[in-house]
Amino acid sequence: MTWLKKLSLTKSKKILQNNYYKTIDELSIFLWVKIHETNDVYNLLIDKNEECSKKQLHIIWNDLQNQYLKHFGLDEATKKIIEKERNLILLYEDAYVNENRDQFTFIEIEELEILALRNKLSTHKIDFYLSKSKLESILKFPIDMKNTSVKEYYSYFKMLSDGNQ
Amino acid sequence: MATSDPIKGTDIIEDGALTPAIQQAKDYLELLRQIQATLKGQLKSSADNVRSSQLSGDTESIKAHTDAVNKNKQAIQGLNDTKKLEIEAQAKINQQIKEYRNEVKQKNILDKAAADSDAAKSIQLAKLIDQYKNASQATKGQFVPAIQKLTLELNSSEQATGRFTRAVGDYHDNTIKYAKGLRGLGGIGRLAARVFGFDSESFIMIQEAGRALKEYHHTQEALKVATEANTAATEAETAARQQAVYVAEAHEAEVAGDTTAVEYNTVATEENTVAIEEENAVKAIGVGGWTLIAAAIVAASIALYEWLKGSKDSIESWANNNKTIKEFREEVKKLNEEIGKSEIELLKRSHAITDYQAAQALARQKELKDVGEVSKKVREETKKIEEDEGGFFINIWRTIKSISTGGGLYGGILESAEIATEKIKKLHDEAEKFLDTEEKAANVALELTRKLPAVGREDAFDTDQERLELAKIQTTNIKKQLDIQREIDLRANEHNVKDLEIREIKRLEIETKYQHDLDELTKGDNGKLIKVHTLKAKLEDEDYKLRQKRLKEERELLKQEADAVLEFYKNTLARKNKLTETQLNNDLDMRQRNIEQQQQLANEGRANTLAFEKAAAAKDELEKQKLAEKEKKQSDAIELGKIFLKIYFAYAEKDPDGAALKAMKNTFVAKGLASSISGSYFEGTENVAKDLRGNPNVRDGYVVAVDGSERILTGAQNSLVGNMSNEDLAKLAYNYQMGLPSGVIPAFVESGNSDLLNEFKSFKDEVKQLKQILQDRPVSTTNIHKDGTVSKEQLTNGLTKAIHYKPSNNNYI
Numbered sequence: 001m002t003w004l005k006k007l008s009l010t011k012s013k014k015i016l017q018n019n020y021y022k023t024i025d026e027l028s029i030f031l032w033v034k035i036h037e038t039n040d041v042y043n044l045l046i047d048k049n050e051e052c053s054k055k056q057l058h059i060i061w062n063d064l065q066n067q068y069l070k071h072f073g074l075d076e077a078t079k080k081i082i083e084k085e086r087n088l089i090l091l092y093e094d095a096y097v098n099e100n101r102d103q104f105t106f107i108e109i110e111e112l113e114i115l116a117l118r119n120k121l122s123t124h125k126i127d128f129y130l131s132k133s134k135l136e137s138i139l140k141f142p143i144d145m146k147n148t149s150v151k152e153y154y155s156y157f158k159m160l161s162d163g164n165q
Numbered sequence: 166m167a168t169s170d171p172i173k174g175t176d177i178i179e180d181g182a183l184t185p186a187i188q189q190a191k192d193y194l195e196l197l198r199q200i201q202a203t204l205k206g207q208l209k210s211s212a213d214n215v216r217s218s219q220l221s222g223d224t225e226s227i228k229a230h231t232d233a234v235n236k237n238k239q240a241i242q243g244l245n246d247t248k249k250l251e252i253e254a255q256a257k258i259n260q261q262i263k264e265y266r267n268e269v270k271q272k273n274i275l276d277k278a279a280a281d282s283d284a285a286k287s288i289q290l291a292k293l294i295d296q297y298k299n300a301s302q303a304t305k306g307q308f309v310p311a312i313q314k315l316t317l318e319l320n321s322s323e324q325a326t327g328r329f330t331r332a333v334g335d336y337h338d339n340t341i342k343y344a345k346g347l348r349g350l351g352g353i354g355r356l357a358a359r360v361f362g363f364d365s366e367s368f369i370m371i372q373e374a375g376r377a378l379k380e381y382h383h384t385q386e387a388l389k390v391a392t393e394a395n396t397a398a399t400e401a402e403t404a405a406r407q408q409a410v411y412v413a414e415a416h417e418a419e420v421a422g423d424t425t426a427v428e429y430n431t432v433a434t435e436e437n438t439v440a441i442e443e444e445n446a447v448k449a450i451g452v453g454g455w456t457l458i459a460a461a462i463v464a465a466s467i468a469l470y471e472w473l474k475g476s477k478d479s480i481e482s483w484a485n486n487n488k489t490i491k492e493f494r495e496e497v498k499k500l501n502e503e504i505g506k507s508e509i510e511l512l513k514r515s516h517a518i519t520d521y522q523a524a525q526a527l528a529r530q531k532e533l534k535d536v537g538e539v540s541k542k543v544r545e546e547t548k549k550i551e552e553d554e555g556g557f558f559i560n561i562w563r564t565i566k567s568i569s570t571g572g573g574l575y576g577g578i579l580e581s582a583e584i585a586t587e588k589i590k591k592l593h594d595e596a597e598k599f600l601d602t603e604e605k606a607a608n609v610a611l612e613l614t615r616k617l618p619a620v621g622r623e624d625a626f627d628t629d630q631e632r633l634e635l636a637k638i639q640t641t642n643i644k645k646q647l648d649i650q651r652e653i654d655l656r657a658n659e660h661n662v663k664d665l666e667i668r669e670i671k672r673l674e675i676e677t678k679y680q681h682d683l684d685e686l687t688k689g690d691n692g693k694l695i696k697v698h699t700l701k702a703k704l705e706d707e708d709y710k711l712r713q714k715r716l717k718e719e720r721e722l723l724k725q726e727a728d729a730v731l732e733f734y735k736n737t738l739a740r741k742n743k744l745t746e747t748q749l750n751n752d753l754d755m756r757q758r759n760i761e762q763q764q765q766l767a768n769e770g771r772a773n774t775l776a777f778e779k780a781a782a783a784k785d786e787l788e789k790q791k792l793a794e795k796e797k798k799q800s801d802a803i804e805l806g807k808i809f810l811k812i813y814f815a816y817a818e819k820d821p822d823g824a825a826l827k828a829m830k831n832t833f834v835a836k837g838l839a840s841s842i843s844g845s846y847f848e849g850t851e852n853v854a855k856d857l858r859g860n861p862n863v864r865d866g867y868v869v870a871v872d873g874s875e876r877i878l879t880g881a882q883n884s885l886v887g888n889m890s891n892e893d894l895a896k897l898a899y900n901y902q903m904g905l906p907s908g909v910i911p912a913f914v915e916s917g918n919s920d921l922l923n924e925f926k927s928f929k930d931e932v933k934q935l936k937q938i939l940q941d942r943p944v945s946t947t948n949i950h951k952d953g954t955v956s957k958e959q960l961t962n963g964l965t966k967a968i969h970y971k972p973s974n975n976n977y978i
Contacts, residue, residue: 062224062225065224066223066224069222069224070222070223074222082220082230085230086230088234088237089208089215089233089234089237090212090215090216092208092211092212092240092241093208093209093211093212096204096205096208096241096244097205097208097209097212
């Protein structure tokens, strides 16, 4: 069966090299949003008729997300959530393992704050098109989602964000 | 003999009585704790990862972080769930332990009551047996019924309570000892037991026993023993019945496989062995009590039967020489019939004993129930005594009153001293009884706490143990102090009484000497009479001074005694109250812990006894409050008593007769109680019963304070006054004294009431008008003459008008 495996890998390699979006420069913001909303990683394929395993596409999707994170980093809300969750882990340990019952108050505070941040983030995601409209109103030109790459779209945001600072 | 070694209540509860349930709970808790340890390890591992790494910001690290957070959530959920289960399990264990404690406590109370009852009976039995031993043969019989009754009661009690305290080891040693000396007698114990069981082997065993006896005793000697034992056996009938019951029950229980029954059987067998192996059955009756008496009847039966059976040869020889064979056979037949009757009689007795034993067991059961009720009554009585502390003050008052009213001061003091002695003893006894109860309760509680399984203890165990140890030490110290105080008080009191007696004797000696001298002097001539009077006056003067001095000393002594009694009473009450308060505080602490625990259960929505614990805590708080009020009342009573005594002794020197009343009045005045407890005529009153407190059913039932210028009327005089107020009465008397008119109208006139004056004027006008009307009213007088003429005279306002009537012209002129 080695030959079959080799054949499969060769085919996959070929597909990966030619028929999918490799970078966030190539992937449109339209597909980015769509994949986020539907979790349908097959949208990464340029040629929809090509065969490819879902696992491979997930690897590609992770790679694209890493590119995004490397370039733009985590947003502030997510950063705060993760930071608080890490802190929460330490508080849990102190409260339950060391039986320091005073920490339960701080645990409750952290949990409430995380919940509030998550709600805020969720609202923001739902209103993607609202944020896009605001962006367009600031930029004074319409954004074609299918012809605007992810990198380009979020660069606008970054530019405005840096400008505000 | 059996020895008395009452089983302790705690011994009744077997070690590990709660083991199955507790062990199951322990295993469950251990499992929960293992789960918790695993979950805690997971939390610790996550925290270590957080500490050792930084979030890189790529998707893998975020994913790992998310996984860690989710796992932590699961672990925490698991910890919370296991904690809830642990609390629930712990609560169940505590509840079970609590029930266990209550059960043990109840058993201890019942056992103690039963043991006390049995101990008293054992002592009584020992005394009776001793009297029986020392009594003559003729009078021994009168002790037997009482010995039998007590023996049966004791054994019934032991059986009812499951306590068997026979010193089996003694019987064992004795058995070995006799077995060495009496060959072949080792089986007699078993034999005796079976004889009383009346099984099918009885006759064979009786024969064996008879042969064994023959080896040891000469036939004639055995006959003598048998004859005497027969006499004794009649007296020991009931004792033997008891023994038979022992054996019969042992057989029954043995069938049931009860281990206790084996003990019965062993005891019964060994007792019989010892009894039969006594060298002389008759002596055994004299020294042994019911066990040896029982042995005596065994020996008697054996010997009698053996004599009848075993001496057949000699009887035949005797028959050949003196009677015909026929007569001999008839004699043998008669004897056999007698034996059969004896056996039937014994069987009947056995059945009667069984019935009697059952009745005794029922009676004992009832007695145990009664013991519970008696305990309850004792507690109620004790509480009543505690509450009746005011009676103490009344006793002092009565004592002092008796001093004032009768018997003289000396007699009163002696009486007072006796009463004080009794009072001291009674107070000490009550206090000791109370402390004994507390000490025992503390011991029991401590013992129970020690016996608690490890699962139920936790932190509370150490605290409880320390608290109980402390309470025990405190109780012991108080008891020691009480003993010392008691000794001091009693000795001081005895000394005072003796001192008084010595002085009284001296006074009597002086009086006797005086009388003697007087007699001597009056025997001579009249010239000595002056000397007699002089001497008499001198002696009387000395006697008066002596009496005054003695009275002063006696008063001082009485004061000291009264103060000492009051002080002791105060201290005893303070100690008792302190102890009660400590107990209440301890209870409250315990309740608070329970409330916290139950509150936690309630918060988690689980079954709990929060309401009960809170109600119990509230009850304790109420008790504490009542105790504080009680202490205040006691303190007030003691204070009142002190003030009373102080004032009494201040008055006693000048006015011994009225001192008590004055002291009472001034005590109330000093304490501000004059208006509430007694009464004062400061404001005056028309009706004493209406305004003052007192007992109207006795003469002079009201204690009042009056001023020197006030007046008191008798009830009869006051009834003449009627409803008139004191104020009106006084004015009326004043008017009378001053010659002024009396009545209501002058009083009104004097008061200047214009409305009433107008009304009076109007009234006068009306009278005037009425008078005029009366004057104007015509008054007629009619006369009928013989000729038929009728004349009428009418008087109107002083004028007379005459009218005549003649029948002929039928008109008036």
